Amino acid sequence: DQQVKQNSPSLSVQEGRISILNCDYTNSMFDYFLWYKKYPAEGPTFLISISSIKDKNEDGRFTVFLNKSAKHLSLHIVPSQPGDSAVYFCAAIFYGQNFVFGPGTRLSVLP
Amino acid sequence: SQTIHQWPATLVQPVGSPLSLECTVEGTSNPNLYWYRQAAGRGLQLLFYSVGIGQISSEVPQNLSASRPQDRQFILSSKKLLLSDSGFYLCAWTRTGGMGTQYFGPGTRLLVL
Numbered sequence: 001d002q003q004v005k006q007n008s009p010s011l012s013v014q015e016g017r018i019s020i021l022n023c024d025y026t027n028s029m030f031d032y033f034l035w036y037k038k039y040p041a042e043g044p045t046f047l048i049s050i051s052s053i054k055d056k057n058e059d060g061r062f063t064v065f066l067n068k069s070a071k072h073l074s075l076h077i078v079p080s081q082p083g084d085s086a087v088y089f090c091a092a093i094f095y096g097q098n099f100v101f102g103p104g105t106r107l108s109v110l111p
Numbered sequence: 112s113q114t115i116h117q118w119p120a121t122l123v124q125p126v127g128s129p130l131s132l133e134c135t136v137e138g139t140s141n142p143n144l145y146w147y148r149q150a151a152g153r154g155l156q157l158l159f160y161s162v163g164i165g166q167i168s169s170e171v172p173q174n175l176s177a178s179r180p181q182d183r184q185f186i187l188s189s190k191k192l193l194l195s196d197s198g199f200y201l202c203a204w205t206r207t208g209g210m211g212t213q214y215f216g217p218g219t220r221l222l223v224l
Binding site (some may be wrong): 006013034036041042043044045046049091099100101102103104 | 117145147154155157199201203207212213214215216217218220
């Protein structure tokens with residue numbers, strides 16, 4: 001049973017436009033959410049996070065939105081750049097140490 | 112500042128051979144430590160996590176084992192590798208208590224032939 005879902009395995013966006021990556025979760029006990037970015041043959045790097053008591057967190061070009069009632073979060077990248085091309089993982093935490101990752105979405109930003 | 116090391120970066124091993132991957136963390140004490148595997152075209156699968164020396168929790172039954180002989184050292188092992196053990200292995204850490212960001216090492220690419 002997949003507790004964190006990223007239903008789009010891949011996404012292509014034109015440079016300069018907005019990229020929207022989606023994530024859905026099933027466990028209402030999750031209380032912290034994170035987005036990671038991963039290049040091939042490298043470890044994931046932390047991008048942005050949001051606590052369950054918030055509905056939005058912004059950091060430069062990256063904004064994460066959380067809709068608790070829908071158990072849905074999204075990552076917005078504006079404007080998208082070719083260097084943003086990577087696999088993006090959504091992750092959720094409960095009880096402070098139990099991380100659950102989604103399967104990832106491969107973003108391709110086309111020049 | 113904290114850093115996390117993994118080695119080797121790449122490993123090619125025959126089926127049936129043993130495995131030992133090492134992960135060490137610097138600049139922090141009593142971290143929570145994690146081993147993940149990313150199989151080709153798939154997401155991150157949590158294999159083991161540890162909240163302290165000698166404390167290992169396994170998430171899935173498998174051909175692998177983990178040990179934590181020192182506070183900042185986490186080892187992934189196998190006595191006999193299977194073809195299905197091929198993948199990209201990632202070590203990660205969080206601060207004591209675990210809440211917050213998980214920091215990943217550079218990964219080890221394992222190919223079992």
